[in-house]
Amino acid sequence: MPLHLDVKRQLTTRSERVKCVDFHPTEPWMLTSLYDGTIQIWNYETQEMIKSFEASTSPVRSAKFIARKSWIVCGADDMMISVFNYNTSEKVISFEAHGDYVRSIAVHPSRPYILSCSDDMTIKLWDWENAWACVMVFEGHTNFIMQVAFNPKDSNTFASACLDKTIKVWSLGSPVANFTLEGHTEGVNCLEYYQGGEKPYIVSGADDGTVKVWDYQNKSCIQTLEGHTQNVDAVCFHPELPLIISGSEDGNICLWHSNTYRLENKLNYGLERVWSICCLKGSNSIGVGYDNGSICIKMGCEEPAISMDNGGKIIWAKHNNIKTANTKANLDTVKDGEIMQLSVKDLGSCELYPHTLSHSPNGRFVAVCGDGEYIIYTALAWRNKSFGNAVEFVWATDSNEYAILDQNYQVRLYKHFKETEVKLNTPMNIDRISGGTLLSVQSPGLLSFYSWENGDCIRCMEINAKNVYWSDSDLVVIVGDEFFYILRYNRLAYQKALEQNIQISSEGLEDAFEVLSEVNESVKCGFWVGDSFVFINSANRLNFTVGNQTNTLAYFDQNMYLLGYIPRDNRIYLSDKDINIYSYSLPQSVIEFETAILREDFETAKVILPNIPSDQLNKIARFLESQKLYEMALSVSTDPEHKFSLSIQLKKLDIAFEIAKELDDISSWEKLSEEALNAWKYDLAEECFKNAKNYEGLLMMYQACGNINGILELAAVTEQAGKNNIAFLCYLLANDTKKCIELLIKTDRFTEAVLFAYTYMPSVVPELTQMWRASLNNGKIAESITDPIQHSELFPDYKYSLVAESAFQLQNQSENKFKTSEYMKYKGSLDWNMIEAMKIKMQEVQEQESKPATAETPAAETSVETPVEAPAIEPETSAVPEAPVESEQQ
Numbered sequence: 040m041p042l043h044l045d046v047k048r049q050l051t052t053r054s055e056r057v058k059c060v061d062f063h064p065t066e067p068w069m070l071t072s073l074y075d076g077t078i079q080i081w082n083y084e085t086q087e088m089i090k091s092f093e094a095s096t097s098p099v100r101s102a103k104f105i106a107r108k109s110w111i112v113c114g115a116d117d118m119m120i121s122v123f124n125y126n127t128s129e130k131v132i133s134f135e136a137h138g139d140y141v142r143s144i145a146v147h148p149s150r151p152y153i154l155s156c157s158d159d160m161t162i163k164l165w166d167w168e169n170a171w172a173c174v175m176v177f178e179g180h181t182n183f184i185m186q187v188a189f190n191p192k193d194s195n196t197f198a199s200a201c202l203d204k205t206i207k208v209w210s211l212g213s214p215v216a217n218f219t220l221e222g223h224t225e226g227v228n229c230l231e232y233y234q235g236g237e238k239p240y241i242v243s244g245a246d247d248g249t250v251k252v253w254d255y256q257n258k259s260c261i262q263t264l265e266g267h268t269q270n271v272d273a274v275c276f277h278p279e280l281p282l283i284i285s286g287s288e289d290g291n292i293c294l295w296h297s298n299t300y301r302l303e304n305k306l307n308y309g310l311e312r313v314w315s316i317c318c319l320k321g322s323n324s325i326g327v328g329y330d331n332g333s334i335c336i337k338m339g340c341e342e343p344a345i346s347m348d349n350g351g352k353i354i355w356a357k358h359n360n361i362k363t364a365n366t367k368a369n370l371d372t373v374k375d376g377e378i379m380q381l382s383v384k385d386l387g388s389c390e391l392y393p394h395t396l397s398h399s400p401n402g403r404f405v406a407v408c409g410d411g412e413y414i415i416y417t418a419l420a421w422r423n424k425s426f427g428n429a430v431e432f433v434w435a436t437d438s439n440e441y442a443i444l445d446q447n448y449q450v451r452l453y454k455h456f457k458e459t460e461v462k463l464n465t466p467m468n469i470d471r472i473s474g475g476t477l478l479s480v481q482s483p484g485l486l487s488f489y490s491w492e493n494g495d496c497i498r499c500m501e502i503n504a505k506n507v508y509w510s511d512s513d514l515v516v517i518v519g520d521e522f523f524y525i526l527r528y529n530r531l532a533y534q535k536a537l538e539q540n541i542q543i544s545s546e547g548l549e550d551a552f553e554v555l556s557e558v559n560e561s562v563k564c565g566f567w568v569g570d571s572f573v574f575i576n577s578a579n580r581l582n583f584t585v586g587n588q589t590n591t592l593a594y595f596d597q598n599m600y601l602l603g604y605i606p607r608d609n610r611i612y613l614s615d616k617d618i619n620i621y622s623y624s625l626p627q628s629v630i631e632f633e634t635a636i637l638r639e640d641f642e643t644a645k646v647i648l649p650n651i652p653s654d655q656l657n658k659i660a661r662f663l664e665s666q667k668l669y670e671m672a673l674s675v676s677t678d679p680e681h682k683f684s685l686s687i688q689l690k691k692l693d694i695a696f697e698i699a700k701e702l703d704d705i706s707s708w709e710k711l712s713e714e715a716l717n718a719w720k721y722d723l724a725e726e727c728f729k730n731a732k733n734y735e736g737l738l739m740m741y742q743a744c745g746n747i748n749g750i751l752e753l754a755a756v757t758e759q760a761g762k763n764n765i766a767f768l769c770y771l772l773a774n775d776t777k778k779c780i781e782l783l784i785k786t787d788r789f790t791e792a793v794l795f796a797y798t799y800m801p802s803v804v805p806e807l808t809q810m811w812r813a814s815l816n817n818g819k820i821a822e823s824i825t826d827p828i829q830h831s832e833l834f835p836d837y838k839y840s841l842v843a844e845s846a847f848q849l850q851n852q853s854e855n856k857f858k859t860s861e862y863m864k865y866k867g868s869l870d871w872n873m874i875e876a877m878k879i880k881m882q883e884v885q886e887q888e889s890k891p892a893t894a895e896t897p898a899a900e901t902s903v904e905t906p907v908e909a910p911a912i913e914p915e916t917s918a919v920p921e922a923p924v925e926s927e928q929q
Contacts, residue, residue: 050083050335057328072102114141156184202226244271273316286313348402356393387421399438433474475509498547510567839877
């Protein structure tokens with residue numbers, strides 16, 4: 040049967056003639072060398088050009104990546120080999136390599152060697168670690184040598200294709216060929232070694248229009264492929280698919296089956312002659328160089344042919360070889376998201392190239408489908424049990440039943456490995472079939488479900504379904520492009536219709552299915568775990584459903600494929616395209632608990648909760664939080680940060696305080712202090728501010744509460760912590776001007792200290808002025824600074840400020856402190872002009888002194904201290920304008 044491979048074009052470029060293409064092994068880059076001497080690097084995922092080099096003024100016939108050195112090496116018609124660093128675009132070296140055109144270059148897979156061949160009929164080996172010295176010259180061909188290639192199974196040998204109609208095989212240690220393969224009737228243009236399996240094959244293409252497959256151990260041609268009408272200039276074995284790919288000057292790409300040598304397909308993109316073909320190892324991508332540009336195509340899909348039974352035994356195909364491993368032996372060391380170290384064994388081989396592998400429900404059999412055929416093997420001994428022609432194969436829930444979609448796209452049912460007499464009235468144009476409780480048939484715009492027993496149409500739905508997944512409890516998922524439906528199969532409705540002999544129409548039973556929910560997620564692959572559907576979506580997230588809710592288990596940066604769920608392990612198993620096995624924990628008790636919560640069956644949930652593993656409790660707590668069951672979430676959670684968040688939401692600040700002491704991080708204390716203030720719990724807020732070292736918050740609270748002791752304590756703490764601005768403000772609020780000045784001096788702020796002292800403590804201004812001068816090292820600026828003692832004429836009010844200072848000092852020493860409740864009475868004093876008050880008061884004293892003393896006014900009462908008290912404490916005085924208290928109150 041033909042090989043069914045979809046062809047998807049990834050990149051198309053228009054350019055001068057492309058003489059060579061190559062893929063980067065790790066980056067999504069394709070290299071093209073052009074006839075005009077240019078080298079280009081294209082990103083085939085974004086369809087953008089990454090780099091372009093002017094490598095030569097002559098045609099560049101060969102260019103290769105050397106990824107381990109970040110190099111591109113190329114050979115041109117100017118007889119030079121040039122090397123470029125593709126990261127910096129710099130030329131590493133350029134040297135004359137041959138006496139004629141350089142036709143081809145091959146890079147050794149591990150050693151610092153490259154091979155080059157030329158029209159001068161020689162092959163040369165170059166060592167780049169030895170200053171690009173020519174290590175050896177290989178001679179023996181009698182015409183232009185068109186291509187060289189290393190043997191991937193033995194990198195000490197290589198082969199060459201020549202226009203003398205021969206292929207020669209060489210060893211690196213000898214300048215003479217080991218042997219010669221002859222059979223082409225015209226010059227040989229290209230060749231490549233087979234990379235996989237045990238086949239010792241070389242494929243070649245020549246000007247006689249044929250492609251030949253050679254056994255280089257037996258030194259014989261085993262197959263000649265005829266299909267091109269002109270010279271064959273490029274051939275290769277696909278590294279992942281059973282394909283030989285050839286390109287010709289007739290503009291066609293021929294795809295040949297590498298096992299049957301049948302011509303599977305012929306591609307022509309209208310870009311004229313084909314000059315080069317390259318395949319990317321580990322991928323299905325193919326690059327082709329033409330006269331008028333280049334293309335990158337992808338053949339088929341990269342989903343691995345792999346299956347796992349219910350006991351954890353994994354079977355997969357590597358080409359035609361079947362391998363197996365068991366997850367059971369690795370449970371002690373397995374961790375979520377890490378690659379499992381499995382002991383891999385060879386199970387056997389398959390007669391066809393596998394596209395899919397699928398275990399029967401009981402795990403006893405494995406069905407392999409591919410190349411338009413299927414074979415059923417026993418899983419343990421890998422013996423052929425049954426076979427036939429089929430495009431698709433699916434199992435029923437009974438391991439003895441299965442169905443196939445044959446090459447005529449007709450559905451056939453089998454039981455006990457024999458075709459049954461049941462016939463299905465299926466629609467035309469069937470796309471695919473799916474197994475499970477019912478057999479589903481998918482066609483454009485229609486999904487039909489059929490009974491395995493008698494072929495009755497249970498239900499037809501007008502929907503474009505991509506896939507169908509059945510659970511063991513009659514739940515089914517129908518997958519669309521950007522959504523999926525969860526339905527329940529009403530088995531009783533169908534059985535009742537059978538018992539009552541009700542005629543079932545072509546559209547089936549209307550009440551056969553009940554729609555439970557619709558989820559706006561795209562599904563790449565999935566399966567059921569109990570009543571939860573586990574799937575990977577288009578964004579490569581591993582999700583599972585509980586009721587109408589979707590939860591995410593993991594995120595991936597590559598395509599992953601679900602294998603199954605092992606209840607014994609409580610784990611989901613997955614694979615990437617390279618058959619690396621991963622797993623993630625998902626206990627069934629978690630699903631059962633969350634399902635009970637969604638059904639508001641809290642009694643059942645309480646019974647299940649003790650069975651949930653401790654490492655899953657935090658996930659349960661977050662699920663409960665999403666359901667707004669905060670009390671239950673708080674009792675379940677073991678994560679201190681989550682518990683703290685929940686206690687804040689529940690306003691349980693005492694619990695939050697105990698958790699915050701355990702966390703002891705600033706963000707927790709800040710959050711709790713805010714909640715404490717909102718709840719009027721000032722003692723708790725103060726403790727939180729202290730633990731968070733939130734000095735600004737403490738200052739705000741102490742200032743608002745009038746807590747002088749707290750302000751003084753905060754001043755000492757902040758001064759020690761170097762928070763001088765806050766310390767200064769605290770001392771100022773506490774009316775400790777002396778400490779304010781000391782703090783300014785301590786921080787070398789003499790200018791600010793003098794200005795501050797002149798306002799609040801003028802008696803120390805002369806001393807501070809001297810310190811200020813000294814700090815300026817007696818320069819011109821220092822000489823220009825004066826003080827009230829040296830130049831009293833410049834400070835006419837200085838003597839009054841000293842009197843005012845004395846008055847305030849006496850007031851501060853008095854026990855009659857102002858209270859905050861008296862603010863309205865004294866707020867007008869903020870506008871008092873103390874200097875003017877002093878002047879007026881002292882003038883009154885001088886007037887009294889000028890009068891003769893009497894008995895009513897003894898001389899002792901005219902002391903200079905007499906005017907001190909009045910302006911300091913009296914809110915109303917005739918010496919200064921009365922404070923506008925009344926108007927402000929209004």
